[in-house]
Amino acid sequence: MSSAKSSRSRPAGHSGVFPVNAAAGAGGGDGGVQLADKLKIFKTDNFDPDAYVQSKCRTMDEKEIRHLSSYLQDLKKASAEEMRKSVYANYAAFIRTSKEISDLEGELLSVRNLLSTQSALIHGLSEGVQIDSLSTGPEGSAEQDISTVEDQEPSEIWKWSTDFPDMLDVLLAERRVDEALDALDEAEQIAADAKQKGTLTTADILTLKRAISENRQKLADQLAEAACQSSTCGVELRAAASALKRLGDGPRAHSLLLSAHNQRLQLNMQTIQPSSTSYGGAYTASLAQQVFRVIAQALSDSAEVFGDEPAYKSELVTWATKQAMSFSLLVKRHALASCAAGGGLRAAAECVKIALGYSDLLEARGLSLSGVMMKQFRPCVEQALDSNLRRIEESTAALAAADDWVLTYPPTGIRPFARSSAGNLALQPKLSSSAHRFNSMVQDFFEDVGPLVSLQLGGSAMDGLLKIFDSYVNLLISALPGSVDDEVNLEGLGNKIVRMAETEEQQLALLANASLLAEELLPRAAMKLYSMNPVSMDNMRRRDPDRQSRAAEQREWKRKLHRTVDKLRDSFCRQHALDLIFTDDGDTHLSAEMYINMDNTVEDPEWFPSPIFQELYGKLNKMASIAADMFVGRERFATLLMMRLTETVMLWLSDDQSFWEEIEEGPRALGPLGLQQFYLDMQFVILFGQGRFLSRHVHQVILNIIDRAMAAFSATGMDPDRVLPSDDWFIDVAQETISRISGKPRVANGEREVNSPTASVSAQSVSSVKSHGSS
Numbered sequence: 155m156s157s158a159k160s161s162r163s164r165p166a167g168h169s170g171v172f173p174v175n176a177a178a179g180a181g182g183g184d185g186g187v188q189l190a191d192k193l194k195i196f197k198t199d200n201f202d203p204d205a206y207v208q209s210k211c212r213t214m215d216e217k218e219i220r221h222l223s224s225y226l227q228d229l230k231k232a233s234a235e236e237m238r239k240s241v242y243a244n245y246a247a248f249i250r251t252s253k254e255i256s257d258l259e260g261e262l263l264s265v266r267n268l269l270s271t272q273s274a275l276i277h278g279l280s281e282g283v284q285i286d287s288l289s290t291g292p293e294g295s296a297e298q299d300i301s302t303v304e305d306q307e308p309s310e311i312w313k314w315s316t317d318f319p320d321m322l323d324v325l326l327a328e329r330r331v332d333e334a335l336d337a338l339d340e341a342e343q344i345a346a347d348a349k350q351k352g353t354l355t356t357a358d359i360l361t362l363k364r365a366i367s368e369n370r371q372k373l374a375d376q377l378a379e380a381a382c383q384s385s386t387c388g389v390e391l392r393a394a395a396s397a398l399k400r401l402g403d404g405p406r407a408h409s410l411l412l413s414a415h416n417q418r419l420q421l422n423m424q425t426i427q428p429s430s431t432s433y434g435g436a437y438t439a440s441l442a443q444q445v446f447r448v449i450a451q452a453l454s455d456s457a458e459v460f461g462d463e464p465a466y467k468s469e470l471v472t473w474a475t476k477q478a479m480s481f482s483l484l485v486k487r488h489a490l491a492s493c494a495a496g497g498g499l500r501a502a503a504e505c506v507k508i509a510l511g512y513s514d515l516l517e518a519r520g521l522s523l524s525g526v527m528m529k530q531f532r533p534c535v536e537q538a539l540d541s542n543l544r545r546i547e548e549s550t551a552a553l554a555a556a557d558d559w560v561l562t563y564p565p566t567g568i569r570p571f572a573r574s575s576a577g578n579l580a581l582q583p584k585l586s587s588s589a590h591r592f593n594s595m596v597q598d599f600f601e602d603v604g605p606l607v608s609l610q611l612g613g614s615a616m617d618g619l620l621k622i623f624d625s626y627v628n629l630l631i632s633a634l635p636g637s638v639d640d641e642v643n644l645e646g647l648g649n650k651i652v653r654m655a656e657t658e659e660q661q662l663a664l665l666a667n668a669s670l671l672a673e674e675l676l677p678r679a680a681m682k683l684y685s686m687n688p689v690s691m692d693n694m695r696r697r698d699p700d701r702q703s704r705a706a707e708q709r710e711w712k713r714k715l716h717r718t719v720d721k722l723r724d725s726f727c728r729q730h731a732l733d734l735i736f737t738d739d740g741d742t743h744l745s746a747e748m749y750i751n752m753d754n755t756v757e758d759p760e761w762f763p764s765p766i767f768q769e770l771y772g773k774l775n776k777m778a779s780i781a782a783d784m785f786v787g788r789e790r791f792a793t794l795l796m797m798r799l800t801e802t803v804m805l806w807l808s809d810d811q812s813f814w815e816e817i818e819e820g821p822r823a824l825g826p827l828g829l830q831q832f833y834l835d836m837q838f839v840i841l842f843g844q845g846r847f848l849s850r851h852v853h854q855v856i857l858n859i860i861d862r863a864m865a866a867f868s869a870t871g872m873d874p875d876r877v878l879p880s881d882d883w884f885i886d887v888a889q890e891t892i893s894r895i896s897g898k899p900r901v902a903n904g905e906r907e908v909n910s911p912t913a914s915v916s917a918q919s920v921s922s923v924k925s926h927g928s929s
Contacts, residue, residue: 249472252465253405335400338370374401378410395459408456408466412473415452419444419477434489438505442512445481449474453519471521478513478523482530485509490534497541500602506531536614542602543618546595547625553588554629555651559660561667561784564590583675584784589667592626593675600682616680616711623676624718630664631722636729658773659780661726666784668722669791672715680711723795730773731802734766744807746816746824749832753825761887763838764831770803771842772895778846796847804839804852808859818866826877829867833878836860838888 211219345363378398391414398407422444428437453470460466485505493502509531513523561584585593596619603615633655655661735744743766752759762768774796781792807813817824824832836856840848864874893899 249465249468252468255465335373335397338373338401370401374398374403374406378406392455392459395455399459404460404466408460408469411455411459412452412470415448415455416473416477419448422448428488434493434501435504435508438485438489438508441481441484442509445477446512446516449477449521449523450516450519453516453521474516474521474523475526478526479530481509482527486530486534490531490538494534494537494541497538497545499535499538499542499599502535502538503603506535539603539614539618542599543622546592546599547622549595550588550592550622550626551629551650551652553591554626554633555653557586557588557633557653559586559633559653559655559663561586561663562590564594583670585667585670586663588626588629589671593671593679596676597679600679603683613707615683616707619676619680620711620714620718623671623715626671627668627718627722630668631725633664634661634725634729636732658777662777662780662784665719665722665726665791665795668719669785669788672712672719673788673791676715677708677712680708723798727795727799727802730799731806734770734773734803735806744810744813746813746820749828750816750820750822750824752827752831754822759827759831761831761834763888763891764835767835767838768891768895770800771838771892774799774842774847775896793846797843797849797852800839800843800847801849801852801855804855804859808855814862817863818869823870824863824867826867826872829863829874830878832863833860834884834887837884838891841885841888842892 211222214222378394391411395407395411398404398410423441426437426440426444452474456466456470489505490502492498493505506528509527510524513527516523563582563584565587583590583593599619600615629650629652632650632652635654635656655664736742744764748764777799778792778796781795782789785792836859840853840856843852867874
């Protein structure tokens with residue numbers, strides 16, 4: 155049968171190689187095949203487990219066998235858990251049925267006794283008739299029979315049956331239970347032998363049986379009364395239950411055994427009173443010690459007297475579950491409720507950990523009560539968890555209202571990242587005041603929430619932290635000057651007031667806060683949660699599914715943190731891009747007319763990149779200089795930020811339908827001067843962005859933009875290559891502008907700086923752009 159059970163979740167028709175994660179779909183139908191059909195092979199009389207395994211494993215290599223072994227272990231755990239849940243789900247019905255069966259057996263016994271009594275009565279009446287018929291015979295023979303009976307001596311059996319009631323009364327009075335039980339068993343045997351051999355009359359047999367029945371009941375009542383006495387010790391209690399079971403009243407004996415333990419528990423619990431001034435963990439520990447000690451003793455007594463009979467074990471589990479439920483309600487009312495209301499997460503978690511610690515001692519004996527208690531504990535712990543998270547959110551929001559968005563080292567009174575010293579000052583995080591407060595409270599939060607890992611609430615804590623970090627990032631977004639018009643970003647902020655970040659230094663500080671928290675501080679704080687539940691070396695050596703799952707959850711949690719920071723980065727880039735593109739009155743700095751109109755002027759234009767792209771480079775250059783000091787060790791984040799700002803501007807140009815409708819379908823076509831200016835602008839962006847502010851994706855977007863402009867120009871019948879200057883001309887104009895804006899002089903004779911980020915790629919970029927546009 156073990157082979158059949160372990161094969162329930164195997165995919166039908168599989169080659170024998172089982173995936174490690176196949177347990178996730180255990181129990182489901184594969185391709186419409188019913189579970190009963192898949193189990194037919196295991197139900198046959200000639201099923202050979204060894205042959206079956208060899209047939210499946212013959213073609214498997216070591217890795218596949220390891221996967222199969224891991225799969226079977228997972229399936230074994232899942233099957234055990236499913237069986238436990240099924241047993242718990244059907245306990246009430248099982249016990250009710252067992253009691254009904256027990257009652258039915260008692261009724262059948264009563265019917266049998268009644269039938270025996272009636273049969274004996276009939277036999278007695280029959281013998282009475284025979285005696286009457288004898289009395290009608292000759293008077294001499296009757297007198298002879300009477301004299302014969304009077305002359306006979308009473309038999310030993312008749313004497314024993316006559317003395318039996320008195321002897322049993324003495325045994326019961328002296329509480330000699332074992333001897334009384336032996337006497338009752340002997341009386342039963344004598345009555346049966348006398349009936350079979352006719353050594354006693356029917357009336358004597360009925361009298362003896364009546365005495366046996368009455369004394370059985372008398373002894374049972376005496377044992378029950380003794381079991382209910384609080385002064386009865388454990389040995390006497392087990393003896394009384396064993397004697398009742400021997401009398402044939404096992405269900406009553408087991409119920410009395412549990413009732414006696416419950417009575418003792420209630421007496422012991424009267425000495426434990428909750429106190430508003432004492433630590434809730436002390437009350438929980440005292441109460442748990444009494445409750446689980448009594449449950450453990452009841453478990454031992456039941457096993458000693460009744461063994462492993464299912465009906466008794468089911469009643470025991472139901473009784474223990476009821477005791478655990480009562481215990482959970484007391485702890486919830488007198489310890490957890492106050493902790494939850496006051497946000498005492500650490501105290502609440504410790505109380506629950508203490509309770510589950512005592513419960514785990516019974517796990518090894520096959521009695522699991524943790525699930526029953528966690529149903530009561532979980533809401534209180536989650537309430538305390540939510541209260542702590544809400545306090546972090548509200549405290550951080552209050553500081554954000556007065557935050558000057560200047561990065562500093564941790565102030566006095568705030569938990570430092572490491573011990574302050576001259577040597578490790580650089581290790582201290584530079585954050586604004588609200589971010590320092592957020593980080594400090596999160597550090598404390600993870601120390602408080604450590605015990606929740608063992609309570610399987612670590613996921614709730616991590617999800618809660620994501621939520622409040624998202625709320626804090628929304629506060630940072632609302633501190634951007636342009637966010638007052640963004641209803642989406644303000645959603646969920648309510649009446650929270652945030653101080654505006656007016657300067658670019660302050661706005662970059664917002665991003666520094668979010669990136670440092672998401673990339674370093676929060677993940678490092680979260681590691682405390684998992685370090686309190688270390689992975690054993692055995693699990694590290696093998697491919698432990700729980701460990702792998704936990705690692706995957708941590709990676710996903712970090713990705714969510716980064717996606718939250720991306721919201722702030724995108725808002726930052728979008729608002730700066732809009733400031734570049736649009737004027738204060740809603741007009742645009744980047745329109746098709748600015749290129750089309752160049753061919754309608756009489757004067758020769760001065761060739762420089764358009765002001766919007768010069769301003770874009772100036773802004774990027776300035777921000778990069780500021781970011782170099784703010785994002786020490788996180789230069790990649792700063793680089794991606796600058797690239798994203800460039801991308802936002804160029805994607806707006808690429809997707810602006812009105813711009814391209816005017817260029818491609820407008821009444822005035824794009825002329826040679828307009829194309830030259832447009833080409834210079836795009837080349838300028840490529841040159842200043844190469845390696846610093848431009849990603850490959852945006853580079854390709856710019857190439858596509860140039861293609862589209864050249865196609866629009868070619869549609870007028872002119873050749874772009876004939877009107878555009880040489881590559882060197884574009885490089886010189888762009889490099890001159892880059893040098894002027896950056897403040898770095900060019901090398902004499904028109905040479906470009908060797909260390910310039912565009913020096914090695916400028917000529918190649920221009921020629922590639924031209925060839926791309928011509929094609």
